[in-house]
Amino acid sequence: MDYFNYQEDGRLFAEDIAIEDVITQAGTPAYIYSRATIERHWNAFDQAAGDHPHMICYAVKANSNLGVLNIMAKLGSGFDIVSVGELLRVLKAGGDPGKVVFSGVGKTELEIRTALEAGIYCFNVESEAELLRINEVAAVMGKKAPISIRVNPNIDAGTHPYISTGLKENKFGIDIEKAPAIYRIADGLDNLEIKGVDCHIGSQLTEISPFIEAIDKLLVLIDELTAAGIEISHLDVGGGLGVPYDKETPPEPAEYTKALKERLGDRKLKLLFEPGRAIMANAGVLVTKVEFLKLTEHKNFAIVDAAMNDLIRPSLYSAWQRIEPINKSVYRAAREYDVVGPICETGDFLGKDRELAIEQGDYLVVRSAGAYGATMASNYNSRCRPAEVVVDGDQAFLVRARETHEDLWKGENVLPS
Numbered sequence: 001m002d003y004f005n006y007q008e009d010g011r012l013f014a015e016d017i018a019i020e021d022v023i024t025q026a027g028t029p030a031y032i033y034s035r036a037t038i039e040r041h042w043n044a045f046d047q048a049a050g051d052h053p054h055m056i057c058y059a060v061k062a063n064s065n066l067g068v069l070n071i072m073a074k075l076g077s078g079f080d081i082v083s084v085g086e087l088l089r090v091l092k093a094g095g096d097p098g099k100v101v102f103s104g105v106g107k108t109e110l111e112i113r114t115a116l117e118a119g120i121y122c123f124n125v126e127s128e129a130e131l132l133r134i135n136e137v138a139a140v141m142g143k144k145a146p147i148s149i150r151v152n153p154n155i156d157a158g159t160h161p162y163i164s165t166g167l168k169e170n171k172f173g174i175d176i177e178k179a180p181a182i183y184r185i186a187d188g189l190d191n192l193e194i195k196g197v198d199c200h201i202g203s204q205l206t207e208i209s210p211f212i213e214a215i216d217k218l219l220v221l222i223d224e225l226t227a228a229g230i231e232i233s234h235l236d237v238g239g240g241l242g243v244p245y246d247k248e249t250p251p252e253p254a255e256y257t258k259a260l261k262e263r264l265g266d267r268k269l270k271l272l273f274e275p276g277r278a279i280m281a282n283a284g285v286l287v288t289k290v291e292f293l294k295l296t297e298h299k300n301f302a303i304v305d306a307a308m309n310d311l312i313r314p315s316l317y318s319a320w321q322r323i324e325p326i327n328k329s330v331y332r333a334a335r336e337y338d339v340v341g342p343i344c345e346t347g348d349f350l351g352k353d354r355e356l357a358i359e360q361g362d363y364l365v366v367r368s369a370g371a372y373g374a375t376m377a378s379n380y381n382s383r384c385r386p387a388e389v390v391v392d393g394d395q396a397f398l399v400r401a402r403e404t405h406e407d408l409w410k411g412e413n414v415l416p417s
């Protein structure tokens with residue numbers, strides 16, 4: 001559930017403010033996030049875990065705006081990061097480094113050192129070479145690095161191939177068959193401290209069964225490690241819980257967590273979650289203005305001021321996101337449109353074949369845009385990244401100003417002659 005609702009007068013509100021009032025200040029395109037929705041989604045995980053020892057490590061890649069991260073920090077959230085850039089953002093936003101897990105297949109020495117200096121909770125190690133590198137960096141610093149191995153359980157998550165991560169052919173994690181040997185190597189290295197077992201099999205999962213299949217495999221591994229005298233104190237189940245973009249019915253955090261806890265039995269394992277999309281997707285919308293309607297014999301186009309550089313999910317994954325006018329009270333003729341941006345690519349669309357009652361100058365929202373929207377935005381076609389606003393009750397905060405063209409060419413130079 002989210003807090004973007006149409007009022008009786010036909011206007012769309014973000015919490016207690018009309019979207020049209022937010023964009024009077026922020027302009028378009030703009031991302032608008034709802035604080036109450038973010039908190040509600042985060043609390044759904046926290047309450048589902050209940051008194052079982054747990055940590056919710058919000059996946060920063062879903063939305064790394066400092067305002068958003070600060071909301072998480074105030075909730076007491078942990079963070080799942082994949083780069084030093086994300087770590088610095090978490091620290092800047094007031095996040096606790098002691099609740100940070102560091103995932104990703106290509107951690108550099110600098111990133112490892114910075115994370116050790118900050119005192120993160122755990123590295124999720126994705127290869128043997130990385131394990132050795134972390135040990136070496138920790139040795140130079142005279143520290144013990146906390147680690148867990150990201151295990152690749154070879155499970156089909158049943159999601160888009162580009163966001164499926166738990167199959168043998170994916171670059172992520174360490175093959176589950178090889179994991180015991182890698183744990184033994186880790187156990188023999190002086191500057192590592194084994195903390196847990198980790199996995200993340202993919203994103204936008206709409207069924208519970210792949211999660212359960214993965215957990216069952218990991219628990220077999222954990223029991224084997226325990227029997228071999230390698231103590232595992234936490235199980236990190238990754239993120240991946242899907243959201244309803246349209247009519248999908250993914251499991252709720254409560255159902256998912258209940259199933260997990262049942263599987264754990266009496267094992268004393270702290271549970272770590274790394275949700276990104278499930279917290280942020282439906283906590284945000286992208287608002288855009290209809291610049292022109294182009295009606296042709298074959299197709300109608302609504303040409304809007306947002307494009308694939310602002311929201312790439314439809315172009316990249318053929319993702320479907322709901323598109324609606326911000327005011328449904330005014331009479332307009334309904335037609336079917338492709339909603340397209342100004343970028344010079346045929347793949348630049350936000351939605352195809354959408355029935356919309358709109359006119360030039362109207363505003364639309366693309367729903368479910370809070371995750372993997374602004375973080376995946378680019379400057380293609382020399383377009384400035386959009387503004388971002390957090391609505392909190394009847395107040396709106398500009399948490400990122402629209403980029404200027406000067407921002408865009410900062411650091412570039414022309415040749416002297």
Ligand SMILES: Cc1ncc(COP(=O)(O)O)c(C=O)c1O
Binds near residue numbers: 080241
């Ligand atoms: C290691 C890791 N953890 C967590 C996430 C967050 O995933 P989601 O947004 O699907 O919850 C991802 C992205 O898929 C990831 O790669």
Ligand SMILES: N[C@@H](CCCC[NH3+])C(=O)O
Binds near residue numbers: 203317
């Ligand atoms: N960017 C993807 C999700 C990637 C998850 C990252 N591991 C999406 O928008 O669906």
